[in-house]
Amino acid sequence: MDNKTTNILIVGVGGQGIILASEIMADVFLEAGFDVKKSEVHGMAQRGGSVSTHVRFGPKVFSPLIKEGEVDIFMSFEELEALRYLHYLGPKSTIILNRQRLNPPAVSLGNEAYPEGAAEILSRRAGKFKGIPARDLALQVGDVRAVNIILLGALQPFLPISEKIWTENILSRFPAQAQKVNLEAFELGRSA
Amino acid sequence: MNEKRILLSGNEAVARGAYESGVKVAAAYPGTPSTEILENIRAYKGIYAEWSPNEKVALEMGMGAAFAGARALVAMKHVGVNVAADPLFTMAYTGLRGGLVLVTADDPEMHSSQNEQDSRNYAKFAKVPMLEPSDSQEAKDFTGLALELSERFDTPVMLRSTTRISHSKSIVLLKEPAEQTAEPKLVKDPLKFVMLPANARKRHPVVEKRMEDLSRFAETFPENRIEWGENKIGIITSGISYQYAKEVMPEASYLKLGMVYPLPQELIRSFASRVEKLFVVEDLDPFIEEQVRAMGIAITGKAAFPLCGELTPALVAKGLKGFSPLPVDEISRNLPARPPIMCPGCPHRGIFSILSKLKLYVTGDIGCYTLGFLPPLSAIDTCVCMGASIGNALGLDKALGEEALGKVVAVIGDSTFLHSGITGLLDVAYNKGAVTLIILDNHTTAMTGRQDHPGTGFTLKGEEAFQVDLVRLAKVLGVKHVKVVNPYQLAATERVIKREVKRPEPSVIISQAPCVLSRRERAVTGKPFLVNSEVCTGCRACLRLGCPAIMWVKENENEAGGKKRKGRALIDHFLCNGCTLCEQVCKFSAIKETNGQ
């Protein structure tokens, strides 16, 4: 990682908590002493449409957008959405996939089929691959919304940033009564 | 002084810049990607901040504040500048007393817009200077610089952002607000501020002289800076394009423009003379390119970079180095699309399911309800700009007469109606249009994230305010037939729509129900509905509502358990908001409410 910028692409469906995940990431990288940029598209994307967020950190970052073919870490909150961004993957990308399916309208209506085999396709193209049933784990800790924190937990071992910086940032974002659940979620993600 | 480094979006940084540089009055109408500027200014003490009904009023009120000597910020999305263009052009003549910055957030790629016009043309057209930041730090600093320039040169100053500046985060160094600027006061200066022809004729040469002064100033403006690298390639650029170019070709020489209008001609000439090949990297129009070319300098711009859509690092690499961007993977290309879609339980869905069923020609407008265009509802036939639904419907009526009667209806949201629809309805009433307008009144500006407006009873600061009464408003404009409907009652609403569209007179239907995301009110129970799989015949009537909570489950003969159906409907109880629409459209009573879990 040294002098190079690390490129993280996070994708999924509006409403899955992707924005919060990317906010935490960006703050953690800042806290760890890096230059950071992050870009996302609001607006129409919020009504359950596809969402993608680019996060980049390193000694000096220019573009907030990642170039196709140069993603180091790819985190997808949803299987179909993961397949939309294959051309962003680098030759050795680390892939973290939430094993969750959300039907887009044409699939709900029965007009198109949900693609099969996302995990297989991705693991074949990945340097390292981690598939996680984050939604089930979130239900296990008692809060469906914790999917994003679980995925951040899964990300932590791949980055040179201490666990403490992550957990402190997560704690700072939740009211007292929600802190325990989210710390548990983070731990569960780490060990998944 | 305690200096803090934090991550801010471009919009948050503009808000912070307003605070640090002593802005007293800020106004805007929400519009992606500019909305968060005012939402963030709201929190700063000492700034009066408001949602104005539209961008023209916002700019006029900002101007009034600056007439008093206060510093003012007015923000809008690119198409908002069209609405505010009238005061803008004459403001260049009057000048101001306090500083005024007009922030425009352009949307290359049209992530959330109906066109991708390039606002830099407005700076040239209206004869006002324009700054363009390339990250959040500059977004903050340039807001302050714009106000200083505004006061120094007695002119409004435009600050141009783009989606990738407004909605990208980067590190910003915070400062505390500078010493207070001069107290505003009432000072008469009619020769300067009353633009009668006689006065305006005297002001025009002032404007031209000011542009000359600004051009000279641009030559030494520190934010127009040269970064020398190799002299083989020189790149003139600004805004987000600068970051992309630096990313893909850090070794080149750069002329990075902080002020994109007027251009520093001497600086450009000397930069050009010292590099072998000159490029200009800019989003959208060849704005810098054409001016450089007019100076007789050879430069490569749109011949290498696309005119449509936003630039990306890959597109910039292609233009500068000839590297082709990686093609979209075969697998990715064949995936089902995932467009945004109206929320489960959205009050608009009932109206659009009726309009779809009645196969009406629907003139549409700007808001969440534009999503009524998408299948399976497919019930929007036009969408142009804020308020256009009404004028469009009147034009159809006047061109087609009897032919259009009973076949056309206009739809507009409450916020959009108050922004630009009132005058359209006035035209309908005044000129006896046989037009039916449905106002989709969900008590908010939903599309941009639920902002208040004059119809909600609250201000940007959350204070209670007078709530305009849409029924009375339509009546005083001259519409005799005004009906209020509950969009969750399909049969009753359908009867009203059928009757009103046939009326050879102006009529208004107000569909009243709050946005399901509203924090203040609730019209739906939130208790999920359930499809009885025994009773469901697979007729798909509920699926035609396009509710994201309802999905189709295919079945083969065995699975259908002897039933003559190809599949059945299933409701996702996590998504369902309990709006009852599917229950109403199911002819077999297969859908029933649950007790909540």
Ligand code: SF4
């Ligand atoms: S935000 Fe409100 S108005 Fe927009 S689609 Fe959702 S429910 Fe409808």
Ligand code: SF4
């Ligand atoms: S009641 Fe039916 S139409 Fe309404 S939100 Fe639930 S599933 Fe959708």
